[in-house]
Each structure stands twice: as C-alpha cells, then as structure tokens.
Amino acid sequence: MIEVEHLKKTYGTTTGITDVSFSVARGEILGFLGPNGAGKTTTMRILTGYLPADQGEARIDGLEVHEDPMGVRQRIGYLPETPPLYPDMTVADFLLFVAQIKGVSRSEQQQKVAVALERCGLGAKRQVLIRKLSKGFRQRVGIAQAIVHEPPVMILDEPTVGLDPRQIIEVRELIRGLAGDHTIILCSHILPEVSMTCDRVAIIHQGQVVATNTPAGLLSQLEGGVQFNLEVAGDPGLVRQVLTGLEGVQTTTLDHLPSGLITVHLHATAATVGPHAVAALVQAGIAIHEVSRTQATLEDVFLRLTTTEGSPTP
Amino acid sequence: MPKILVIYRRELHFYFASPWSYTIAGAFWLLAGFFFVSMLLGPQGVIAQALLRDRLAGDGVPPLDVAYQFLQLFLSLLGTLALFVLPMLSMGLYTGERQRGTLELLATSPVATWAVALGKLLAVLTFFTFMITPLLGWEVIALSTASPPFNLGWLILGHLGLLLLAGAVLSLGMFISSLTESTILAGVLTFGLTLSLWLVDLLTQGWEGTGGDFLQHLSLVKSYNTFVQGILDVSSLGVLLSYIFLGVFLTSQSVESLRRS
Known part of the structure; x- marks a missing residue:
C-alpha cells in the first residue's frame, strides 16, 4: 500500500x-x-x-x-x-x-x-x-x-x-x-x-x-530474545560445556565472583530455554544459587539503535 | 462543488462570523457617512457651493451638475478610505492559515494553490462589496432627486472602479500576507505598498522619458480616477486587472515555495 x-x-x-x-x-x-x-x-x-x-x-x-x-x-x-x-x-x-x-x-x-x-x-x-x-x-x-x-x-x-x-x-x-x-x-x-x-x-x-x-521480532532480532543470569558453583569448563550444548542457547559469558561463585549470562532464543538449562546444570552436579530472567524491552532496542554508532541492522 | 467555491464559502463564513471584520465595516460606515453628509449638505458641501456660485455669477453661467460633482468627490474619498481599510481586511488571509497550521491541511488536499488564493480573494472582495452596498443605497436616494436627471452609468462605472481598486489592493495584500506569519507586519507592509502605488504618479511627476511614463501608469489613483470620472478606459482597466492577476499569481508562487523551504 x-x-x-x-x-x-x-x-x-x-x-x-x-x-x-x-x-x-x-x-x-x-x-x-x-x-x-x-x-x-x-x-x-x-x-x-x-x-x-x-x-x-x-x-x-x-x-x-x-x-x-x-x-x-x-x-x-x-x-x-x-x-x-x-x-x-x-x-x-x-x-x-x-x-x-x-x-x-x-x-x-x-x-x-x-x-x-x-x-x-x-x-x-x-x-x-x-x-x-x-x-x-x-x-x-x-x-x-x-x-x-x-x-x-x-x-x-x-x-x-x-x-x-x-x-x-x-x-x-x-x-x-x-x-x-x-x-x-x-x-x-x-x-x-x-x-x-x-x-x-x-x-x-x-x-x-x-x-x-x-515489536516482538525487533526484540528477538536485536536482543537475542531472552537473557538469563545465573549464579552457580562448580567447574567453569563444565558449566560452559553443559550450556553450549543446549538447543536455543546463543551465547554464554562467565564471570568469577570474589565469593568463588560463577555468574553466567546466558542469551537464549526463547524463555523456554531457561528450565532446560537449569535441569542440565543440576544433572551435571552444578549447584545453582540464583536464576533470574531479564527480557529486553523496546526501550533497550531503541536506545541501542539510536545511541550506538553502527551499521544499519538488516 | 468546485473547490474554489468551497474555499470561498469558508472564507466568507470567516469574515461574516468575525467581530473584527464588523468593527472594520462599522468604522468604515461611520467615516463614510460623516463625509457623505458633510460633502452633500455641510457648509462647504457641493449644494452650498452651487448655491453660492449661482448667486455670485447670476443667470449667465450654465448650471453646475451638482450630482456629478458630488459623486466624483465622494468616490475619491471612498478610494482614500479604502486604502486604509483594505490592508486590514487582507492582512490575515494567509498569516492566519500559517499560525493555525491549516495551510498544511490545504496544501495536502487535492486543491490547487491558485484556486485557494482565488477563492480567498473573491471572499474578501465579497465582504468589501457588502461594506459599500449601503453607501450605494445612500447615493441612489440622494441623487434620485437631482436635476438634470442623474446618469446611472457613471454611478455603476464609478463603483466598478472601486471594486477593481479593492481587488488590486486585496490581491497584493494577500500576497504580502503569504510572506509572513505576523498579521500586523502584513498589514503594515500592505499599507506601505498600497500608499506607494497610490502616490506613485505624484512622486514621479517631474520624471521625463519612458521610465517616468511607465511609473505613472502603475499609479492606482490614476487608474481609479478615470473610472470615477465616468470614463471606461481600457488601459486603466488593464492596470487594475493586472494587479489582481499579479497578486493571485505571486500568492500561489509564494505558498508553493513555502513547502520547498
């Protein structure tokens, strides 16, 4: 039209x-x-x-x-x-x-x-x-x-x-x-x-x-959908190995906290990936101290698009 | 319904619904009425002067055509009054549209820019016609008893001239109104322009050659006066019509260029 x-x-x-x-x-x-x-x-x-x-x-x-x-x-x-x-x-x-x-x-x-x-x-x-x-x-x-x-x-x-x-x-x-x-x-x-x-x-x-x-497509397209933040105790290599093997996981970044715990930032395509990740980690014997989910809002997308200098997203 | 007529009716509604235009009309009627009475019946009026002349000269001179002389004087005065009144009528034609943002509505509607301008001009000219209609009534009543009998052709020609003069001033005023967003500025500029065109023959009287000749022809008062004298002169008609056409043309150009900026 x-x-x-x-x-x-x-x-x-x-x-x-x-x-x-x-x-x-x-x-x-x-x-x-x-x-x-x-x-x-x-x-x-x-x-x-x-x-x-x-x-x-x-x-x-x-x-x-x-x-x-x-x-x-x-x-x-x-x-x-x-x-x-x-x-x-x-x-x-x-x-x-x-x-x-x-x-x-x-x-x-x-x-x-x-x-x-x-x-x-x-x-x-x-x-x-x-x-x-x-x-x-x-x-x-x-x-x-x-x-x-x-x-x-x-x-x-x-x-x-x-x-x-x-x-x-x-x-x-x-x-x-x-x-x-x-x-x-x-x-x-x-x-x-x-x-x-x-x-x-x-x-x-x-x-x-x-x-x-x-609006929904824009969110998943730009933010990679959903982000989970986890605090776990265990071997970092094992954590990474378990998570990257899961379907729907895009990226994982690990940080070591002073308390000896590890924070994991997990980008997933959908919210349903969360429970699977938790189950897989528990199965591998990794103790989970905290799980939270953050969903990007259109504000995040908007701010990201309009504040960072970058090439237009397809 | 043709688009010009739609614009015309809206503008007419604006003039007839606005207290401001009645204030202008009222002041115009008051002044015109005062001059009408004093020119006709006052101690310096045409009747008093004709009587005086008859008494001094005796029976030897041909009688003065009082009706003709009065009409000439009164129409000249109306022309001068119009000079002050017309800029007040035309100054808001486009400034208002710009202030209200309605110019964007008109410009994004399927109606040509010149049609808007012409519709507006016809509406304000109609309001001016409404303003001079009562005066025409006074004149007809006063002159109906004239002896020798009054020539209706002069009356019609004189008022046609007045309308053409008004059309010229309003058309140029409309153009100026499209140049600025300030109504007062548009009024002042229009008055200045009209005054210069009114007096251009006086200012250039000493000038020789074609330049002077040309400027003389631009004069509004000169063209108007031929009508007042009861002469249908093609060049005067042409000058006044050209001003009207020029005003409409420049208005649509200026409104078009507003979009390009």
Missing part, C-alpha cells in the same frame, strides 16, 4: 533525511519511531506531497507522490503534529469543509461526516465551535478530519502529544479501531504507544531507517 524507497531530503546545508525506505501492507499499522529531530515529520511531509524529496520514490496505492500529487492527496488522511483546525467553525461544519475540499461527492458528504463524528466520539460536540473544545477533543477532530473522506491511507504525526493519560488511551483505541479499513502510519517518539498500537515498527535515527520489524 505504501512503498518508500531511498528518500533523501536536504534543507539548505542541514540534512533532513539521508536514506529512508520502508513499506506498509494494506490494513497494517506501522509505527514510525525515532527521537525528536530524526526526520519523522520530514518523511511524513514527503509522503503527503507537502514537501518534495531530493531523491527517491514514494508510492501510495501505486501512485508516485511527485507524479500524481492530486491523486495521492485524495487517498491520504493526514494529521500533522498540530491538528489543522479552524477555531471559528463548528465541528460538523469543519468536517463538511474538509470532506468538500477532499473531493467527496455531494451526496455522500453528510453521511461521511456523520460516520467520522461517530467513530471519533464527537457526536455530542457536532455543533460546538472548535475553539471551545478541550485539547483532547481537538485532537479527535484532528483525527476526524483525517478520516472523513475515508482515505485508504492515514498518516498520524504524534497523535497523542499533550493529552492526559485517559485521553491517550482513548485515542490509541480509536487508532486501533481504524486499522483494517485503513493503512496507518503512526509517528511517535513514545515507545509504549508504538508497541501497543502497531503491527510493525520502523525505527528512524539521524535520517535513516535503522530497523523494521514487528
């Missing part, structure tokens, strides 16, 4: 993005994650046809954004970082205006506005002036204007910024409810938001996409 290939954009002397490629399948929610200033908004602006890219291609529903800007604009619903609202209009009038400039046919306008109001929980506010709405409701109107013409593709730039926790949950639920019918790109610098709402995550750092995967 959305294909982005090697986009590049420079502002004067500063580089906005250097190489951004990803794709989103129909009905999927892609989380576009990155620290502030990484190039998220620039990428989204290129996709919506607001900014021209210096190099690369972006296709929405098969249409190249530079070749057919009007066609692309018709297929996109866009919520910029600050929701674009006319404070002097009522919610319903504003949505009708958006439906009209997006080219919804006259016979369908009222019905589509009603649907958007309904989906975003704005039914009670339809005749209220936008300037009288709270921030949470304004954000909903912002989302409503992005979906009113029922575009196949929606691009939401930081949709929960500045909302209180309850509103954040509501907006996330709203976005989840939109998936399936719509293909969605959700830009965010908030990790839990992305891991909770999105099917897949693309991490952008310094103008480059450094990883794309499912």
